Amino acid sequence: MTTSNASTSPLWLLHPARVPKALRGWVIPVLLFTWWWAAYRFAWTDSELFVPLSKVIETGWRMSASGELWHSLGASLYRMVTGFVLGTVAGLIVGALLGVSRLFESLVGPSFHTIKQVSLLAWIPLISVWFGLGDPAKIAFLSLAAFFPVVLNTFEGIRSVSRDHIEVARIFAYTRRQVFTRVVLPSATPSIFTGIYLALIYAWLATLGAEYLLTSGAGIGNLLVDGREHFWMDQVLLGVIVVGLVGFILNWSASKIEARLLSWRGRSVAQF
Amino acid sequence: MAHAGTLEIKSLSKQYQVKGEPLPVLDDISLTIKPGEFVSIVGSSGCGKSTLLRLVIGLEDEYQGEILLDGKRIVGTSLDRGIVFQEHRLFPWLTVEQNVGLGLLNNKEFTESQKQKTIQEHIELVGLKGFEKAYPYQLSGGMSQRVAIARALVNRPEVLLLDEPFGALDALTRAHLQQELERIWAAEGITAILVTHDVEEAVYLGDRVVVMQPRPGRIKRVVDVPLARSRDRGSYAFTAIKDDVLSEFGGHDNPRQDVVLVDDEAHNWQFAW
Numbered sequence: 156m157t158t159s160n161a162s163t164s165p166l167w168l169l170h171p172a173r174v175p176k177a178l179r180g181w182v183i184p185v186l187l188f189t190w191w192w193a194a195y196r197f198a199w200t201d202s203e204l205f206v207p208l209s210k211v212i213e214t215g216w217r218m219s220a221s222g223e224l225w226h227s228l229g230a231s232l233y234r235m236v237t238g239f240v241l242g243t244v245a246g247l248i249v250g251a252l253l254g255v256s257r258l259f260e261s262l263v264g265p266s267f268h269t270i271k272q273v274s275l276l277a278w279i280p281l282i283s284v285w286f287g288l289g290d291p292a293k294i295a296f297l298s299l300a301a302f303f304p305v306v307l308n309t310f311e312g313i314r315s316v317s318r319d320h321i322e323v324a325r326i327f328a329y330t331r332r333q334v335f336t337r338v339v340l341p342s343a344t345p346s347i348f349t350g351i352y353l354a355l356i357y358a359w360l361a362t363l364g365a366e367y368l369l370t371s372g373a374g375i376g377n378l379l380v381d382g383r384e385h386f387w388m389d390q391v392l393l394g395v396i397v398v399g400l401v402g403f404i405l406n407w408s409a410s411k412i413e414a415r416l417l418s419w420r421g422r423s424v425a426q427f
Numbered sequence: 428m429a430h431a432g433t434l435e436i437k438s439l440s441k442q443y444q445v446k447g448e449p450l451p452v453l454d455d456i457s458l459t460i461k462p463g464e465f466v467s468i469v470g471s472s473g474c475g476k477s478t479l480l481r482l483v484i485g486l487e488d489e490y491q492g493e494i495l496l497d498g499k500r501i502v503g504t505s506l507d508r509g510i511v512f513q514e515h516r517l518f519p520w521l522t523v524e525q526n527v528g529l530g531l532l533n534n535k536e537f538t539e540s541q542k543q544k545t546i547q548e549h550i551e552l553v554g555l556k557g558f559e560k561a562y563p564y565q566l567s568g569g570m571s572q573r574v575a576i577a578r579a580l581v582n583r584p585e586v587l588l589l590d591e592p593f594g595a596l597d598a599l600t601r602a603h604l605q606q607e608l609e610r611i612w613a614a615e616g617i618t619a620i621l622v623t624h625d626v627e628e629a630v631y632l633g634d635r636v637v638v639m640q641p642r643p644g645r646i647k648r649v650v651d652v653p654l655a656r657s658r659d660r661g662s663y664a665f666t667a668i669k670d671d672v673l674s675e676f677g678g679h680d681n682p683r684q685d686v687v688l689v690d691d692e693a694h695n696w697q698f699a700w
Contacts, residue, residue, distance in 0.1 A: 319516045322486055326504045327530045327582075337532070341520045419520045419562045 206388045214389040230373040238297020239358040246302045250309025293365040300361035301354035312346025431462035432585030439492035451643035467633030475644025476622045509579035510588040515571035517563040524559040549577040569600040589621040
């Protein structure tokens, strides 16, 4: 049944054999954009709640030419990178201390595990009171978003180092420092990387959250807020697309770096 | 180059604390191993044979009695004793040559170029020339165990300890690696102690076979293996000694099924050699 229908249905074009593997991920976006374009082209809708694709492209072009888009994107990325770096570095230090020192873990661990239960968004009121609505507040919020996953995964990675490997190092008379740099750290790397990778994603998500909730200055989030307030749907949709693209690029580069750094784990896990 | 060491174990006893109660693991073990000798220790699970090796390598302290290497009491781990475990314990993030080189980090006797040379020699000794840059995930179980042997030998230790090194390998790979180990032992002229639950392996490799019994771990008997190398597993004399050792496991204290001649757990699904 299905095989006889296949040749008549338009889905036949999407048969796995006809779409090269590398392009398969593009199938859904292309369909979506085609449908979007068609909805206005064939006048299926004239709703004000949505705008034609052409209008979004036009707005994108205009804002890009005026520099407004790049200015906003730059401001957002700058915050994200600053917050991400601060949060990750702090997270690595705290996670490593928790993992290495039983004393530090018993002192700090319980408080840390309690605080991490507090929803990130619940920090916003406190942060806005302490740091205002400007960049410092946003960066503080972003670093917090990046901090938690890095701490947890660094701790987890260090604690799950195999005793068998530690014994090998002891047999070869390694000092504590050598055990840490040559056994603990490399074996925790995959887990640490997972933490950093999550931090990157969280930081980007939190950038938007921060710009949306702490509205001052420029940023992609502010573009979205402005667009919504003035009912510029083209600007809102442009913002959504840019946010999605940045997220995709971050994700993609992180997975490439991971595959390269951790090639020793073999094809089964390292390849995306 | 280091020489083969004399290992003396004198009235060695060891207890673990289990729920506050002392549980004897080893009881009054005495054994002297001559330089260059190959001693097999065979016993059923739980007879303390692995604990004995952990004490000799220095991973466990706290024992009664004495363990002396060349007359000196063993304290902690040292580069003059090497060990191969049942699991290869290679570091997955390092290549074969880096894994073999692990032991040389704190070796002060070798210069950098000597280190490179000895790493290469040991990779060749275990028959892995050409695999220097391979990562552990690319190796079969038998090849990984060869790397582990090279790693244990790279410091030219006086004593090589082997804790069921081929226990997780398939029967064919195991038989082949036993021959290889015999060759390597002869080439290095090293003192070797092999712990195993495979009686045939013990007789094939050992100059002497120490039979241990459990609860607490004691030496039951020491069987000499006066056969010329390399030994023919099918010969009458070989079988007679093997049967003699096996007969020690006949008592009801020690159910015979504890001892396996060929254990067919094919952990190793890769094509191995």
